[in-house]
Amino acid sequence: xxxxxxxxxxxxxxxxxxxxxxxxxxxxxxxxxxxxxxxxxxxxxxxxxxxxxxxxxxxxxxxxxxxxxxxxxxxxxxxxxxxxxxxxxxxxxxxxxxxxxxxxxxxxxxxxxxxxxxxxxxxxxxxxxxxxxxxxxxx
Amino acid sequence: xxxxxxxxxxxxxxxxxxxxxxxxxxxxxxxxxxxxxxxxxxxxxxxxxxxxxxxxxxxxxxxxxxxxxxx
Numbered sequence: 001x002x003x004x005x006x007x008x009x010x011x012x013x014x015x016x017x018x019x020x021x022x023x024x025x026x027x028x029x030x031x032x033x034x035x036x037x038x039x040x041x042x043x044x045x046x047x048x049x050x051x052x053x054x055x056x057x058x059x060x061x062x063x064x065x066x067x068x069x070x071x072x073x074x075x076x077x078x079x080x081x082x083x084x085x086x087x088x089x090x091x092x093x094x095x096x097x098x099x100x101x102x103x104x105x106x107x108x109x110x111x112x113x114x115x116x117x118x119x120x121x122x123x124x125x126x127x128x129x130x131x132x133x134x135x136x137x138x139x
Numbered sequence: 140x141x142x143x144x145x146x147x148x149x150x151x152x153x154x155x156x157x158x159x160x161x162x163x164x165x166x167x168x169x170x171x172x173x174x175x176x177x178x179x180x181x182x183x184x185x186x187x188x189x190x191x192x193x194x195x196x197x198x199x200x201x202x203x204x205x206x207x208x209x210x
Contacts, residue, residue, distance in 0.1 A: 035193060
């Protein structure tokens with residue numbers, strides 16, 4: 001499925017153009033709760049990463065999750081916790097249980113390499129503001 | 140064969156400076172912002188179960204992979 005990059009008119013490139021980001025609409029489910037979010041497809045994130053507040057919304061007790069250290073390019077470590085959420089990308093018509101790193105940093109939802117890129121082939125076609133996400137069979 | 144392209148939500152008309160670096164709850168048709176604030180949990184409570192799409196609006200800054208120093 002091909003998606004159009006989202007245009008962010010409030011954020012400019014070095015040349016003053018509106019930035020464009022590969023953003024998809026996702027549904028996150030856990031237990032009986034379900035919410036829709038916008039998520040950035042981030043090939044630079046090792047794993048799907050989101051604010052610990054998302055865990056709070058779904059009633060996930062982070063003290064029961066495995067603790068990990070998450071490093072950004074700044075080198076500043078963040079305490080993070082590994083959990084699992086059911087995530088579906090709108091229009092792809094399937095739900096995946098993905099490992100998620102919950103971090104104290106207040107960041108957007110980032111769909112990263114482990115789990116998401118493992119199961120979907122992503123083709124960024126920035127030259128015409130399109131990206132493609134499709135399932136592939138490893139077998 | 141021409142492949143359908145999923146249009147991205149057009150939030151340019153409703154996202155303003157006051158929403159930068161905040162969590163917002165968009166109406167499902169992206170026609171309005173139902174609530175916004177610093178904490179997702181609070182924004183989630185404000186919409187009180189109404190259908191919404193939640194998003195963290197990035198500030199006007201440059202991001203490298205997983206740079207969490209900007210909060």
